[in-house]
Amino acid sequence: MLRSIIKAYNEAVYETDKEAAFKIVEEAMKQGITAEEVVFDVVIPAIEEMMSMIIHDPDANLAQHFMTAQIATEVTEKMLTRFKQSPKIVGTVVMGTASGDLHSLGKRIVMGCLKAMMVSVVDLGVNVKPDTFVNEAVRFNAQVIGISAMMVHTATGEHGCRRVREILKERGLEPRIKLVVGGAPYRFDESMYRTVGADGWAPDGVTAAKVIIDLIGEVRQHDAT
Amino acid sequence: MTPLEILAAAVHGAPAPRIPIFCHLLDQGARELGLSQKQYFSSGEYVAEGQLKLRKRFGHDNVWSLFYVGKDAEFFGCKEILYSDDGSPTVADFIIKGWDDIEKLVVPDDITAHPAWEETGKCLSILKQEVGDTHPICAYLTASTTLPSLLMGMDQWMELLLMGPKDLRDELLQKCSEFLQKKIAAVRAAGANVLVYTTPFGTTRFVGKKRFESFSMPWMKRDLEPGGVDGVVYYCGMEAFNDVIEPVMNELKIGVYYISPLADLTEAKTIIGNKGVTCGVIDDIKMITWTPEETRAEVKRLCDIGKPGEHFLFGTGVMPLAIPEANIKAMLAAAFEYGSYP
Ligand code: B12
Numbered sequence: 273m274l275r276s277i278i279k280a281y282n283e284a285v286y287e288t289d290k291e292a293a294f295k296i297v298e299e300a301m302k303q304g305i306t307a308e309e310v311v312f313d314v315v316i317p318a319i320e321e322m323m324s325m326i327i328h329d330p331d332a333n334l335a336q337h338f339m340t341a342q343i344a345t346e347v348t349e350k351m352l353t354r355f356k357q358s359p360k361i362v363g364t365v366v367m368g369t370a371s372g373d374l375h376s377l378g379k380r381i382v383m384g385c386l387k388a389m390m391v392s393v394v395d396l397g398v399n400v401k402p403d404t405f406v407n408e409a410v411r412f413n414a415q416v417i418g419i420s421a422m423m424v425h426t427a428t429g430e431h432g433c434r435r436v437r438e439i440l441k442e443r444g445l446e447p448r449i450k451l452v453v454g455g456a457p458y459r460f461d462e463s464m465y466r467t468v469g470a471d472g473w474a475p476d477g478v479t480a481a482k483v484i485i486d487l488i489g490e491v492r493q494h495d496a497t
Numbered sequence: 498m499t500p501l502e503i504l505a506a507a508v509h510g511a512p513a514p515r516i517p518i519f520c521h522l523l524d525q526g527a528r529e530l531g532l533s534q535k536q537y538f539s540s541g542e543y544v545a546e547g548q549l550k551l552r553k554r555f556g557h558d559n560v561w562s563l564f565y566v567g568k569d570a571e572f573f574g575c576k577e578i579l580y581s582d583d584g585s586p587t588v589a590d591f592i593i594k595g596w597d598d599i600e601k602l603v604v605p606d607d608i609t610a611h612p613a614w615e616e617t618g619k620c621l622s623i624l625k626q627e628v629g630d631t632h633p634i635c636a637y638l639t640a641s642t643t644l645p646s647l648l649m650g651m652d653q654w655m656e657l658l659l660m661g662p663k664d665l666r667d668e669l670l671q672k673c674s675e676f677l678q679k680k681i682a683a684v685r686a687a688g689a690n691v692l693v694y695t696t697p698f699g700t701t702r703f704v705g706k707k708r709f710e711s712f713s714m715p716w717m718k719r720d721l722e723p724g725g726v727d728g729v730v731y732y733c734g735m736e737a738f739n740d741v742i743e744p745v746m747n748e749l750k751i752g753v754y755y756i757s758p759l760a761d762l763t764e765a766k767t768i769i770g771n772k773g774v775t776c777g778v779i780d781d782i783k784m785i786t787w788t789p790e791e792t793r794a795e796v797k798r799l800c801d802i803g804k805p806g807e808h809f810l811f812g813t814g815v816m817p818l819a820i821p822e823a824n825i826k827a828m829l830a831a832a833f834e835y836g837s838y839p
Contacts, residue, residue, distance in 0.1 A: 288659055333705040338655050373582050374589060377651040399579075424782060424817035425584025460735075460758070460782035467786065 273303070276311050282318050287327070288339040290346075291313055297347055299381040311407035314387055315344050315351075322478055337477050338377075348388045361392045363488030366408045367418035368396030370432040375422035378455050381477035382418065389481050391488070402435035409449050416484050419470075420455045427457040432471025437469030447494050450487040454480055499631040500558035501690070507774050508752055510807050516800070516836035517633070519776070519812035520557035520829060523565065524585050526550075528818075535580040538564045541619030548620075549627055555829055560628060562621045562689055563637040570647040571613035571675065573602055583818055593649035596661065599669045602648070608679045609687075618687060625688030636689035638681060640696030641674035642716050643734075648673075674719050681724040693730045693755070694721070699745070700738040709741060717749055726751045733757070735778070735814045742768045755812060762802045769808070776812045777803040779828060785819045789827035796831035804836065811836055 284292035297310055303312075322340050325332055352359065364384060364451050369379055376429045383393045395411050396404060405417050417436060421427035428434070433453050440446050454468040465473035472487055474480035498506070498513060526547025527537035537543050548560040567578055567588035577590035582827070593599060605611040609618060624634050639647065645654040648669075657666050681692065697703045698713045721729065730753040731738075731745055737760035738745075739837035745751055752773045756765045758780035766775045777799035784792055803809035811832045816825070 290660060333701055334703045335655070335659055335705055335708060339659060340659070342656075372579065372584070372587075374579065374587060374782075375651060377655060380652045423584050423587070424785070424819060425581055428785070428819060429581075429583055457782050460780055461786070464782075 273317065274305075274309070277305070278314055278318055278321070281314055284319055285318065285322065285340050285343055286336060289299050290339065290343050293343045293347070297351075297362070306356075307351040308356070308359075311348055311351050311355075311359075311388075311390070315347055316390070319344055319385060319388055319478060321431055331453055340356050341381045341388070341477055344388030345384040348390075359390060362390045362485055363416070363492065364392045364394065364412055364414040365416045365488075366394045366396055366405060366412055366414045367420070367485055368400030368405065369398040370419050370421040370426040370429075371399060372425060372429065372431065373421050373426035373455075374398045375420070375455070378422070378477075379418075379420040382420065382454065382474075382480040385477040385481040386484060389485065391481070391485065402431055402439055405436050406439045406443065406445065406449075410445070414449065415488045416450045416452055418452045418454070418480075421453065421457065422455050424457045427453070427455060427464065433468040433470055448491060450491055452480070452484055452487060501631055501633060504558070504633055504691075504810070507808060507810050508773055513838065515833065515838060516804060517810040518557050518829065518832045518836060519559050519633070519635075519810060520555060520816065520825070521561065521657045521813050522548075522551045522555070522557075522816050522825075523561060523563060524818050525616075526815065527582075529554075533580070534582055534586060538578075538580070538586060539616070541616035542623065543614070545620045545623035545627075546582065546745035552628075552632070555825060556833075557829055558637050559633040559691065560624050561635045561637075562617060562624060562684065562687075564620075564636065566637060566639060566695075567647055568613065568617070569639050569676070569680075571642060572605060572608060573648055575648075584655075585815065586649050591648060591650050591653070593645075593653070593669075596657065599665055599672075602669070602672050604672050604676045604679070608676070609683050614683065617623065617684075621684065621687035621689060629688050629690075633691045634689050635691045635693055636684035636693045638677060638684075638692055638720075638729075640694060640699065640717060641670050641677055641720050642713055643696045644673040644677065645669055656773045670716055671757075674716060677720050678723050680775055681721075685724065689729060690728050692728050693732050694751070695732050695734055697734045697736045698784075699731065699741065700733045701740055703734055703739075706740075710744070714744065714748060717745075721749060721751075729753070730755055730776070735759070739765050741766065746773060752772045753810075758814075762799060766806070766809070767804055771806060771808050774808050774810055775803055776810050778812045778814065781813045781816050781820060785817060785821075786829065787824060789823050792822055792824045792838075793831040796828055797835045800832070800835035804838075807838075 281296045452470045453473045458473045472483045474483045504517045527534045579589040604630045732755040733752045737757040755776045755820040769775045
């Protein structure tokens with residue numbers, strides 16, 4: 273039964289039809305599926321399936337990314353209130369757009385995908401100063417800082433990722449906090465993330481969630497040893 | 498032949514000594530004049546002078562009447578632009594803060610009487626006088642489907658577009674389209690002869706084929722129909738759009754296609770053939786770290802693909818300020834060399 277629910281849910285998301293997706297979830301719950309099962313057995317596999325669809329389907333588009341993230345976040349948030357025990361969180365990320373940059377669409381999509389995959393996300397908003405990224409990461413005990421930038425000068429400038437890297441180094445936080453970037457300039461030059469001192473990057477929201485979850489894993493492993 | 502005649506030759510497939518060579522130096526003007534970005538963009542005279550000086554020094558074909566893309570928002574009341582001395586200005590205050598603000602949005606009756614036009618008007622009149630008969634003067638047109646991103650932010654616009662009430666969405670689009678139609682007439686009357694029409698919603702990477710046909714296409718038609726497509730370039734903000742070239746050619750009759758470096762130029766050239774002009778566009782973000790030799794090699798690669806069969810021009814994206822001057826020079830020298838016809 274779960275298979276057919278995932279399929280129907282995914283079709284609705286693929287057609288960017290939010291109402292249909294919600295209806296499928298409601299129906300599933302009426303049939304006895306728990307909130308936990310909706311999140312872990314429908315929403316998360318659906319995002320994973322979406323990920324491979326986006327990679328393999330040349331016709332996958334931004335509207336679908338946006339709706340995948342939006343619907344998944346809303347469903348997850350709704351389900352969380354019905355969880356029997358508080359869920360196990362994968363890790364914590366603080367995210368914002370780089371200093372001087374007010375373009376928030378990319379960040380919003382990435383945050384949506386992360387939330388739906390049980391990563392706790394702290395939204396630092398737009399035009400975020402480098403030390404704010406680090407201070408907030410420490411305050412929330414985050415394993416990853418995510419920085420989004422749409423323009424070259426905010427992606428590569430002195431007040432963006434480069435400075436965040438310096439602060440992490442100065443404060444000896446590098447093993448504990450990883451740095452991830454994304455946004456248009458990184459898509460045009462795939463090696464740019466390294467020149468600005470990031471540990472990773474991703475060209476879209478669903479890949480971003482995967483890259484970030486992997487980095488959280490690295491930090492956790494380091495902490496454990 | 499003048500650069501304007503060379504461009505006309507590329508459009509009509511007439512003989513010419515070389516391909517047209519476009520280079521978009523917008524933010525570089527301030528440095529050229531020794532001004533801050535904020536000072537530079539405050540005056541149409543500065544922008545015109547910057548454009549003319551840059552063109553003379555680097556030798557490319559075109560000048561721009563665009564200050565920065567966010568300027569369109571000023572016509573609707575935006576008063577806050579964030580300047581940076583190492584990059585482009587950007588809108589810092591979205592005038593549509595909630596859906597209720599859409600109803601209050603007013604399109605100026607006569608946009609050329611609006612204060613936001615004043616400096617652009619001055620800039621265009623200088624450019625027209627100086628190079629209007631000889632060089633392409635570019636103007637930037639933000640499509641109705643994209644203009645809302647400057648008025649409310651792209652994520653709020655996506656939300657309204659994909660999840661909001663259709664009548665409200667259409668009300669906003671109608672206002673944006675009306676503004677654009679007026680802007681097309683205004684920039685043409687003031688001397689612009691190349692109109693770069695921009696909409697990432699004109700790609701299936703943004704909206705998918707179905708929505709492209711049912712949403713983007715009708716609004717593009719509406720934007721362009723009253724003024725016609727003379728001098729119009731189809732540009733999607735450097736997003737790839739090979740899969741819609743055919744419908745755009747058939748339905749909008751646009752003649753010039755600005756192919757993203759993320760797209761396959763060979764495929765685009767095959768689709769467009771001699772029915773329009775294919776623009777080979779360099780990845781100018783990579784030019785920040787390339788050597789002059791690497792830059793030259795990429796120009797050669799683009800020209801090798803595009804030049805056979807003519808109907809081809811060379812161009813750039815919004816050249817970042819961080820590109821070393823040696824690379825701009827290498828790029829243009831190579832474009833003149835590899836873009837020459839025997
Ligand atoms: C749409 C667009 C516009 C629109 C809308 C802008 C807006 N307000 O959002 C319009 C046409 C208005 C526009 C204007 C401008 N633009 Co513009 N634009 C684009 C375009 C086509 C797509 C950007 C976009 O919104 N993508 C959709 C979002 C969702 O994608 P994204 O941000 O990349 O996010 C995804 C991934 O990158 C990733 N991601 C994002 N953040 C993060 C963070 C982390 C941690 C991770 C892991 C992943 C991740 O996941 C996201 C979801 O899939 C790009 C070119 C391109 N092909 O990308 C140029 C581009 C970004 N624009 C550019 C420029 C320069 C501008 C202007 C500054 C031009 C000017 N001189 O005025 C203006 C600024 C306007 C303003 N705000 O005032 C340049 C930037 C490069 C540069 N030279 O600096 C680009 C790259 C075009 C180019 N090559 O020349 N633009």
